[in-house]
Amino acid sequence: MNYLKDERLDALASDYVMGTMQGLARERFIRLMQTYPAVRERVWFWEQMLAPLNERLPLQSPPPHMWDDISHRIGFTAMDKQDAANDETKSPWLAWGGGLATAAVLIMGIFFLMPVTEQTTLTEQVAVFKDGNQPLWLMEVSDGELTVQATSAVAMSDEYDYELWIVPADGGSPISLGLVPESGMLSRTLAVNTRDMAIKAMAVSRELPGGSVTGLPGEVLYVTELTIL
Amino acid sequence: MEIEHQRRLIRAVARGERQAFEELYEGSGSRLYGVAMQLMRTPERAEEALQEAYVKIWHNAGEYHEGRGSVMTWMSSIVRYRCIDMLRAISRKEGRQDSIDQDDTLELVAPELVSPLNPEAPDTAALTHCMGTLNQNDLQFIHLAYYQGLTHAEIQAHTDTPLGTVKSWIRRGLQRLKGCLNNELS
Numbered sequence: 078m079n080y081l082k083d084e085r086l087d088a089l090a091s092d093y094v095m096g097t098m099q100g101l102a103r104e105r106f107i108r109l110m111q112t113y114p115a116v117r118e119r120v121w122f123w124e125q126m127l128a129p130l131n132e133r134l135p136l137q138s139p140p141p142h143m144w145d146d147i148s149h150r151i152g153f154t155a156m157d158k159q160d161a162a163n164d165e166t167k168s169p170w171l172a173w174g175g176g177l178a179t180a181a182v183l184i185m186g187i188f189f190l191m192p193v194t195e196q197t198t199l200t201e202q203v204a205v206f207k208d209g210n211q212p213l214w215l216m217e218v219s220d221g222e223l224t225v226q227a228t229s230a231v232a233m234s235d236e237y238d239y240e241l242w243i244v245p246a247d248g249g250s251p252i253s254l255g256l257v258p259e260s261g262m263l264s265r266t267l268a269v270n271t272r273d274m275a276i277k278a279m280a281v282s283r284e285l286p287g288g289s290v291t292g293l294p295g296e297v298l299y300v301t302e303l304t305i306l
Numbered sequence: 307m308e309i310e311h312q313r314r315l316i317r318a319v320a321r322g323e324r325q326a327f328e329e330l331y332e333g334s335g336s337r338l339y340g341v342a343m344q345l346m347r348t349p350e351r352a353e354e355a356l357q358e359a360y361v362k363i364w365h366n367a368g369e370y371h372e373g374r375g376s377v378m379t380w381m382s383s384i385v386r387y388r389c390i391d392m393l394r395a396i397s398r399k400e401g402r403q404d405s406i407d408q409d410d411t412l413e414l415v416a417p418e419l420v421s422p423l424n425p426e427a428p429d430t431a432a433l434t435h436c437m438g439t440l441n442q443n444d445l446q447f448i449h450l451a452y453y454q455g456l457t458h459a460e461i462q463a464h465t466d467t468p469l470g471t472v473k474s475w476i477r478r479g480l481q482r483l484k485g486c487l488n489n490e491l492s
Binding site: 087088091092094095096097098099118121123124125126127128129130131132133134135136137138139140143144146147150151153249250252253287293 | 322324328331335336337339340341343344349353356357358360361364365366368369373374375376378379380382383386387390391394432433434448451452453455456457458459461473476477480481483484487
């Protein structure tokens with residue numbers, strides 16, 4: 078594949094990190110990053126290569142209200158109120174503020190409808206996301222590697238991307254495992270702290286190109302459970 | 307903030323420890339706000355970008371690993387990409403290809419004004435040396451892209467330089483920078 082030729086890859090990765098890449102080229106490159114470890118690693122190389130440029134900029138103190146604003150966006154403020162109210166259910170879904178609450182409530186509703194099953198972790202498992210009886214993605218986790226294979230039934234679009242999420246069994250916020258392909262296969266190393274996590278379900282959401290910028294799912298489309306091999 | 311301490315903090319953040327996140331913010335906020343201000347140019351836009359970046363850092367702390375470099379490098383990249391996304395969105399919304407005002411053109415292409423602002427930073431000695439080995443055109447275009455967030459097309463428009471030349475000068479400069487830094491650090 079031309080993209081993976083070393084010189085070409087170097088040029089594209091540096092364009093991406095510099096920020097000069099844009100539009101469809103940038104979207105295509107993000108998909109390549111999601112698919113090929115070599116592409117991601119070259120981007121990380123350039124991020125580190127150019128990072129000292131940031132250190133040459135003058136430090137600037139953020140305004141005093143910045144931390145409160147960030148806390149509010151994440152939902153810390155609402156969580157504190159929730160704690161103060163000593164809510165026995167203590168569900169972080171309810172604690173999310175603003176627009177994030179919508180996604181939380183939607184996804185919570187889906188999981189309440191699901192039967193309570195044994196909690197699993199991402200050790201060696203498979204899952205199938207389906208639309209009715211039609212399989213869309215086949216997901217496999219083995220030795221810390223996540224593999225997702227799209228079927229031909231996945232609806233392809235330039236308007237949005239699909240993102241994969243872990244729904245923790247402890248009721249915590251969903252954790253993104255990144256975008257899933259609309260076609261072909263993706264292979265990715267799982268972050269260490271997700272491998273032993275107790276998981277209630279996996280979900281796929283629809284996001285704007287590039288994935289969720291809030292760290293929380295947008296429109297949840299599909300939910301499935303993991304099956305231990 | 308010391309690199310290992312930041313790594314301990316980010317691991318704690320990945321476990322959902324808010325105290326660690328606040329400490330991480332206190333140790334990185336000024337650096338990252340500086341990055342956001344440089345790219346976004348107004349406090350309002352910089353604040354918006356920084357807030358969104360920290361929300362992402364909170365939710366994606368588990369994705370950090372040492373292959374990404376230091377925690378500060380990883381967080382700086384999140385801030386930069388968020389700023390770049392916002393700049394591109396602003397350009398689209400305003401129906402123009404460039405994301406800076408025409409009045410800024412001369413200011414941006416004046417080498418002395420796009421030069422880095424804090425050359426005394428201790429961790430940048432190798433980079434400072436290597437930047438000094440680049441020719442003026444390469445250096446200027448790299449600065450316009452990295453510090454002002456301009457695309458190739460925007461640099462073309464603002465410097466009246468053919469697009470192919472803009473691309474090749476930036477890439478040539480980066481390759482020279484890479485070669486020099488590899489030599490310096492080996």
